[in-house]
Amino acid sequence: ETGVTQSPTHLIKTRGQQVTLRCSSQSGHNTVSWYQQALGQGPQFIFQYYREEENGRGNFPPRFSGLQFPNYSSELNVNALELDDSALYLCASSSRGANYGYTFGSGTRLTVV
């Protein structure tokens, strides 16, 4: 079975721009979550999608938005990029929710200059 794949692996954007990150969930997983990991910190929950609907959101502003598609892949969109958005963005998928753990992708390293 394939795991969680994320693209691109690295990205450099200018402050004020918009960015879209992509994630393909593990086969059989219908739930996708996104996490932001700043340098030297633990991952912070952004939001989760289940069957194309957002069903949980962390403490992130509305300029962080997402989508889940019928094949359970997902996108994370960030508008009006700020320098503090520089981080590793991790996608995770699950078939049974957080209580049973997630499979994580390798992440997208976003640098905002």
Added chain:
Amino acid sequence: AQSVTQLGSHVSVSEGALVLLRCNYSSSVPPYLFWYVQYPNQGLQLLLKYTTGATLVKGINGFEAEFKKSETSFHLTKPSAHMSDAAEYFCAVPPHTDKLIFGTGTRLQVFP
């Protein structure tokens, strides 16, 4: 609210020595608990998880963790460290079914 605290942001051991990484959780109800490992420039890999049942949980790469309700702890151990164990380790708890709350992480260094 459920949370986890990892004591020690850095732990250094010699190859072959015991590894002990500490995690305490705050909850009135035995939670689900996880340990993840992150190698440099990679995502997170699940090491082991506690759901219900046996309090000693065995994971991958020779790691294990013991759930101790009386101490609200879920410390990660490995009897003999290997150079390849050098990584960042995160303890995590799911306060709800929609997310994981991670600790601040412990960086493990293994010296020859």
